[in-house]
Amino acid sequence: MRRNNAALDGETDEGLMNMVAKDRLDAYEVLVKRHQNRVYRLAGRMLASEEDAWDVSQEVFIKVFNARHSYVENAKFTTWLYRIANNAVIDRIRQIKRHAKVVSMDDMLTEVKAEPNSAHRHLELSQVTDQMSAALSKLSERQRSMVLLKYYEGCSIQEIAEVFDCAAGTVKATLFQALRGLRGHLARGGVLSAEVGS
Amino acid sequence: MNHEEEYEALFDRLESCRQQGAPPSSDEPELHDLLMISQALDQLGEEPVEMPRAYEFRQTLMRRVRRRPVLRSFSAGLVLAATILAGLLFLREPPGQPSREIVIQPEMINQVIEKQARTDMVDYLENTELLLVSIRDFDFKCSDDSLDMAMEKKLAQGLLMQQKMFHHSLTDPRYFQARELFDQLERILVDVNNLDPCSDQMEIEFLNKHINSKRILSKLRVIAQEIQYS
Numbered sequence: 001m002r003r004n005n006a007a008l009d010g011e012t013d014e015g016l017m018n019m020v021a022k023d024r025l026d027a028y029e030v031l032v033k034r035h036q037n038r039v040y041r042l043a044g045r046m047l048a049s050e051e052d053a054w055d056v057s058q059e060v061f062i063k064v065f066n067a068r069h070s071y072v073e074n075a076k077f078t079t080w081l082y083r084i085a086n087n088a089v090i091d092r093i094r095q096i097k098r099h100a101k102v103v104s105m106d107d108m109l110t111e112v113k114a115e116p117n118s119a120h121r122h123l124e125l126s127q128v129t130d131q132m133s134a135a136l137s138k139l140s141e142r143q144r145s146m147v148l149l150k151y152y153e154g155c156s157i158q159e160i161a162e163v164f165d166c167a168a169g170t171v172k173a174t175l176f177q178a179l180r181g182l183r184g185h186l187a188r189g190g191v192l193s194a195e196v197g198s
Numbered sequence: 199m200n201h202e203e204e205y206e207a208l209f210d211r212l213e214s215c216r217q218q219g220a221p222p223s224s225d226e227p228e229l230h231d232l233l234m235i236s237q238a239l240d241q242l243g244e245e246p247v248e249m250p251r252a253y254e255f256r257q258t259l260m261r262r263v264r265r266r267p268v269l270r271s272f273s274a275g276l277v278l279a280a281t282i283l284a285g286l287l288f289l290r291e292p293p294g295q296p297s298r299e300i301v302i303q304p305e306m307i308n309q310v311i312e313k314q315a316r317t318d319m320v321d322y323l324e325n326t327e328l329l330l331v332s333i334r335d336f337d338f339k340c341s342d343d344s345l346d347m348a349m350e351k352k353l354a355q356g357l358l359m360q361q362k363m364f365h366h367s368l369t370d371p372r373y374f375q376a377r378e379l380f381d382q383l384e385r386i387l388v389d390v391n392n393l394d395p396c397s398d399q400m401e402i403e404f405l406n407k408h409i410n411s412k413r414i415l416s417k418l419r420v421i422a423q424e425i426q427y428s
Contacts (some may be wrong), residue, residue: 018379025260028260033256035256036256037248040249040255057255058258058262061259091312132238140393140394141392151236151243154243165408166404169206172209172210173201173206173400176208176209179212179236
């Protein structure tokens with residue numbers, strides 16, 4: 001099995017998924033290994049609990065496996081994966097809200113730590129980290145998901161549009177609005193000194 | 199130029215500054231701040247997040263995936279055995295009592311359950327239609343740019359609960375087409391339920407655009423009629 005997996009390591013995601021659609025478990029294992037961290041990272045940044053993020057990641061890959069026969073051959077795998085992951089995370093948030101374990105969205109984001117960067121003269125990252133997490137939590141789920149996909153996961157506008165099944169222009173407008181929202185929240189938190197009138 | 203086009207153009211301008219590494223001029227303070235925020239987000243995104251127990255994650259997943267066919271056949275066997283046992287118990291006459299005809303047929307019970315599920319589905323679809331129309335024709339404003347969605351949120355929450363009443367019936371192959379619509383409606387209701395009580399007008403416009411592009415209202419009316427007369 002290990003030798004087979006090594007041979008599959010050079011395969012593209014789409015090639016592996018085509019094999020999974022034909023019930024190849026070895027290809028599935030390689031895909032999981034390749035993307036488990038990515039899915040966990042996305043879930044972890046939307047949910048407060050490490051355990052929840054781990055469980056949701058399991059659900060995502062189970063869904064990928066269950067939906068393997070509906071995968072359109074050679075369709076971009078990461079876009080499909082993000083769509084499944086995004087829906088699973090939102091479902092989990094809804095579940096948590098229903099069970100009233102977590103009420104405040106402020107608690108639903110993990111803290112993301114970063115080193116200060118000299119390039120940011122006006123906006124030191126060490127200052128911003130906590131404030132940014134709090135500001136992100138104030139955005140709508142759609143805005144927050146788009147921001148995470150664009151800036152944290154490095155997705156293109158077109159990929160995000162496919163994940164959300166909307167036009168590229170709508171993604172850009174939503175992202176701009178989200179950034180403007182972040183600016184407002186950061187200014188109110190005293191991180192930005194700029195006047196926020198708009 | 200409407201709001202969306204205006205924001206789109208501003209985002210393009212921001213991206214172009216980001217890619218060229220050229221800060222916007224000082225007379226554009228908002229764009230300047232947004233550029234810094236986007237750069238800060240980029241930096242925060244570079245921070246590695248490692249999955250704990252990654253090997254265990256894979257092993258658990260592979261076990262779950264491999265076990266599924268076995269579980270399915272086991273569950274099917276269990277259901278079959280339970281049905282046979284229930285049938286035997288149901289048909290057996292109690293000792294020492296005069297023999298009586300059993301008049302309750304399982305089909306009748308199923309028919310009653312199905313009829314109730316159909317009524318619940320139609321009721322749900324009618325209420326959802328009213329909600330979607332109210333979102334389309336929004337007119338209660340909190341401010342110039344935000345809309346009062348408190349009532350719609352409450353309705354959406356109620357509808358999500360209502361859906362649970364008949365969810366089990368959707369596995370019936372007869373409702374294959376309806377199932378897809380119910381999934382779409384659930385997502386929309388979740389979105390509405392997650393809106394702020396004073397929601398941004400653009401959020402609502404986005405939602406309406408999605409509802410229009412998927413022709414949800416037309417599908418909803420057709421499926422409601424199909425279920426009602428099935």
